Amino acid sequence: MSTDTERAEEGAETSSSFLETWAKWYHIPVLGAVMLFMFWVRTQSYDRFVTDDGTPALAGVDSWYHWRTLEWTAENYPNTMPYEIWTGFPTGNYVGQFGTLFDQLIVTVAMIVGLGDPSAETLYTVALLAIPAMAALVAVPVFYMGRRLGGTIGGISAIIVLALAPGSFLSRSTVGQLDHHVGEVLFMAIAVLGMMVALRVAEREQPIYELVVDRDWDALRTPTIYSVLAGFALSLYVWAWPSAIVLIGIFGVFFAIQLCLDYLRGISPDHVAFVGAVSLGVTTIITLLLIEEIGFSVSSFGVLQPLTAALVAVGCLFMAWLARTWNERDLDRRYYPLAIGGIAGVAMLVMWLALPDLYSTLIGNLTGRLLPIDPSTSTLTISEAQPPDDFTSYVSDEFGAAFFTMLLGLALLVARPFFGRDYRAEYTLVIVWSLFLISMTATQVRFSYYLVLAVAVVNAAFIADVVRLFDLDLEGGVDSLRQVETYQVIVLLMVVLLLFAPLLPPMAGENATAWDRGENVGPSQDAMHWQESNHWLAENTPEPGNWGGADNASELDYFGTYEYPDGGDYDYPQGAYGVMSWWDYGHLITTQGERIPHSNPFQQNARSSSAFLTAESEEQGELVLDTIAAGESPLDDENALRSNEELEAMAEDATHEEIRYVMIDHAMAGGKFHAITEWTEPDYSHFVTAEDLGDEPLHADNLSEAFGEVPYDNTMLSKLYFDDASGMEHYRTVHENEDAGTAFFVSYAEVYHEQAFQPQTAQQLESMGYENGDVLYVSGGQLAPPGEGNPAVRINRPESQQGALRLQQNPSTVLFDAQRSAAVKTFERVEGATIAGTVDDEDDLLGDDATVHVELELETNADRTFNYTQEVELAADGSFEVTVPYATNDELGVEDGYTNSSVEALGDYTVSVGVPGEEGYEGQLSVPETAVVQGETIDDIEFEQTQLEEPADNESESEVPDDGTDENGSDGNESTGNESDGNESAGNETAGNETAGNETDEAAAEEN
Template identity: 40%
Template structure:
């Protein structure tokens, strides 16, 4: 029996040894697999939030345009949409950053899931979950980069940190946020990994110029293969996001530093130059395969990306050649040239300061200082050291000279370069760029830098950003002190530095920085493991002391515990943050865009035309699409353009590419209807103006209109959509685009509080005169060519709030949008005074019509006022309100009044008209001021839709009784006297004091 027991024990020991051996070899595979599964699970948490009654929704704006691109690509696979006539009326638009590799990959996934013929719901669901899949895949290159800098344990730690980090990356890689951002992260990480592998391979194989000259392909095959793969990856990264060309700029900085280090260290830089040349050429060739535009463009694949790739290759080749030539030159010649270089650098710093670009001058200043110190020290030692010291100074001087030459030879390209440096890494976005939420700097102007930065970084990264900073310093020290210098580690430092600058310049770029933070944390913990003395589990002998285990556990807990869902003390963990995501404001627009799609004529069919534009039809690239008769545009703020395109299937004037943003701003801020209409009429040839849109007078606009050909004259903007955010929180951004400054729209007013007059801020007359305010708050009362055709049944309150502090009333908010319950709470709170209140639909849609002319003659002896009034009722909110229009007669009493509302509903969508939900309850009443004359008149819908139609004559007679109008009207605005939306919402009425109270 003892023998049998012994055999069993030996067998168990063999099996145990095999399991341990397998674990030592492959533990990283299940570890990373579990991390990826966790990431996918977290990112699919909010899936139900984005599906309502079988319909799929998305967060933000851009995801909706990706749905359009993916839907098109499925129907025309693998081709993406070259030109979209359903956006940016009246020209159409190139997709640029949309319709890229991201959309092709998602479309391919939809075709696979749908077995070659996916339904629209399948396409939408595939796009919905795509960010979660891409986000999960980012863990693979993160692990591999971490493994290269700190071993397998460091790689697993890096992937774990990535999985647990909340913030921008989590949000943009969660189901529902279906934008290309997460694909950018994946392809950038793959490119960084490829470059690291290529650099290490080049250091081992040492490809030099002589091998290239002798065409010794066998010796160059391995480093050339990895460099080519890295270049292809960089090209694919630009396929996903054309502005990814910024990575080529980062590579340029890296190779300039790395080749200089190699030369100063006494090593030939040929092998690094070889890598740079191959990466640059292959990236340029990859981009060239997909170019469809031959003018310089950052947001679309163009010769710019190709030129940057070839420029990187040429720069690396030049630096390698210069290093060889440098050794043959006389020291005195180099000394004189270096003195001239110092002068050139100093001059560049002065110019950068004068031009307001201090960031551009900073690297030159550092080169000047350190180059001078290094050169001075080298001069006191020996001639060889001195010659090496001058090399990086020469490279910097050549760069300065190159920038100067670019400024002289190609000022346009130089301007593109400077603008994109400013907005990407130099904290210098324009005011209009700052109106984009995701493009805000982490620390805004006037904010306390350290406090704001610390709060932001803590919310985004927990304590991992502190560990990453320590790891960065540690990695610098390792590079400086180690005998085994690795250029790939220098590349990680350069890459991380630029990712930090990008993340601080624009909040959204934190989705890039997260990978760098994760890798640096992996490096830190991996180095701690080495310092403490725990051997790698891949070794045969593992002898671990308790203190070693405790040390590692303590470090890991410091990094991971604040982020772990089970242990974290805050709600910023990944699962809580992901689960809280939802579609947002698009849900409030859903009713309005559905109505627009079903109740307005299809583009090309307005007014009875029969030129419908195919929604998924292919249109070739062009500068200005000739829209057929019956096509029309929809004016709104640029934020909502993609919703109008995709959910409404109509053509917005402005879109989230920020195209026509200035025109939209100028229209919404227009102080009179005449200017607003002239602007819309001039849009087809507005590019012929010699001044910016916001500087065009009515006379300028009229000249443009008069110069239009027949086709341009037929391109009309027919609808205007305004929501509660445009009237409140987004108004500042709207005003920023064309001015004047948003503050000019505010004023101080006397407010009665407890029988005392208090001066408080409110919206001024200039705001109330804007087209935005007159349409949204006044229901187009007094305007001649706009009729309200739909209002969303959901309602929102508006109010300015004052609170009492130290015995004095002070403003807490001005014109803030509040839900109805909040408004009621403030209304009845003794600590808060509410003024300037109103209740409106969340989205209102207006139609711009020619209007009908009502003509008549009053029995008066001098000019006097004549008013037309009609009562209207909204079917969606069940409210009634009045439209009024007042004109003055001539001396003989003749008058003409243009009105936009019909008193019947005789035309349908099939007739090329609008199925309006706002209808008149009776005829127009015409009254004459200072006279007892009155009359009524019917206005058919055909009359308001006819250009230059015959006037409708109204007969006036002496009034025999009082008006039977049942709706009272605010004399100033004609606003509703009661609001009865759906039964679930409390009804509010305006009191004599100008506040709102619950209706009895």
């Protein structure tokens, strides 16, 4: 009997021991389960990013450049790229935000997996999975931050909010999003957690100035160790993302506020000042070792990071000293914060006078990143850098009700001292940090991937206060749970439903859940559209350095090491050349085509690219490129294109560093054109408003005349893309992507600017009953089916124009002329062959209005035929000269240092002299490739008298697919012009924000 009793008591003890162990450690398996869930959600679409041929398929523009830096680092491990010459032609570029700790960590893992020599496949696999893995790791610091504010239950609540949030943090951390954003979030969370711990240790250990003077290291050891670790964690964040200076600034504001609060409460500021001085001092030393560029750039490893950290460290020491001085002089404590504010104001004034560059950098980033005050052109043309249209709606979509309960949590933290509750410095840190993250998100939507941290962590405090308010003891073991009342269970369920139900089905409603959005991601359609053209570029153009047979490609090794040049201007060898396009596509040209773009998503050279694309004549466009080759800006101080005379004078110093190719896609010709015009003058309205419009109001009966032609039609972009360089002397189409794209172009009078109209894809219009060329009908600002709505008239565009999908409107009329063209077209810049001749008009067939018409029929690689035409006046003596860019043979190729063009002539040039439709003269001649690339003259034309035909138009004879949709997956770092949320899914379901501007985008700059 006694034995049975002993066994029963032993079982009870074992059960009790197990429950105690579970109560102490249950958060570990819960944390592990949440991390596994986060990783699974983000890897559901893994198969979509693995291609049959092994080529990368990534989800965003910047992802492609990270792939470039990963490959480079793997080739040069453990070094990172010191200077990049494969972008930003003709200067190169220092790319401080790439090749950082983020890339080194991924390559290090690949090195381990690949046993020191990872294959490209191994590196790519590790790169794909590293992003979801980093996202899952974010749960660890978030749990411990939440636990510090709200106990274990609070910490668990925080990571559940983090795991279920379906917004930007999720979209930027799925497989295929090879970008440093997830690394930023991880290292910011670690840095804030480190500072929270250091502050709490300092409050407990109470380090003061006298202990430092007495060198009492026993008393200082613990706060010193934790402060050093906090500074090291902050340094890791800066190492992963140079723009992490933003957190240094937030810490600076926190220390200023907390030291004032401590002094007002009669607490020695020494404790917190000690943490600030030590931690930011450590950050100063480490970031000094990271300097790669002398300058004040936020996005580079320069002097700004250590300088800012040092200012905060010194500021903490100064405030602690001033507090002691204040006491010695027995001054009223209430004036201490005013004195600090006044001193800060004077310091900013001195900085403005003595260090204007530093002042401009700090103020520019304060107003452009931290506060929604004064966004710049470089941010307003990037979709991810736009402010949300409706902040309340945006945060609801991002976080559900958790954002609003976070606000309650912040209010409860602020109110703690008023209810006699313990108040710690780390609470102030969380409050200041959270408020800044809210402001940053209201300034630029991309920062919502940071805000998720505050939403998750502060909700831990909210949960803890609710539990405390209703006297719920959820961590007191089984006995405590048995004492829970029914009303307490109901309250707990209501809180859980409030926090989590909006993020779960069916309450999520139209807002997709986290796993829905994780399942529906796919590669960037921009990258897929451009892949064919860029691969063609890599195989059919000479390697940089080999142009014209220069044979200098060995000096431009794709994985070579290049030191930072004096003045930041790399001296390219003879035979190097650049590629002109819009900045959105620079990284794709570098990584897919292994060619050197002029502009890139760092927004480098965005203004000069805009100047070329919007130049309104070939002569002007040529002068822009020559000015770039001379190392000069084609724009004046007002960002307006200089006069041709000024450009010509500047271009006299042009070097061999010339731009040889131009690449344009359907988005540039359509929706992105608005963003292109934002960088230069004149503005968008100039290009879309007829020159002879005047001040007369528009009506349906005169709209056709008013909009017969707009300046857009004369831009280099339009003439190249829609006309295949017809009528131009130095440009020719050499390749087009066989995928068809639809270009959208909106034209309207400024007086009617207030009425917006959302462009529709051709497929959407066809589903409503419209056919190509139909007039669109609009009623109340909405598209109506054909034949309904308000009266409308048809705009007859010149037949020579391969029109974009052009929408022209007034309050009652929208007009539509749909044309679809290749997704990407590539053009070559050549000297052009000069056709010269003299007509002996013995029969007096030619009058004063006789012209010389040159025509050549060509066929592209996509089996599309078009006619190149050019017309010049006939001189009084019967002579003429006309320069043409197309050859009738392809005798030169890559091995000769030139282009293997994919556009072939279907015959010889036809040269007609006279008046079309009347008697005149006609001759045929061939133009060899050598004459086109070397600028030779051909004058062996034999004319015969004949009846001249009317010139053919330049319409394409190819069939285009019915599906003209343009759904682009993007990371948000591109120009406004395409709808994008930062990670558009494979199922075309966006996960965030449609930004204002022009049915948006690259922003980007990369954070510029």
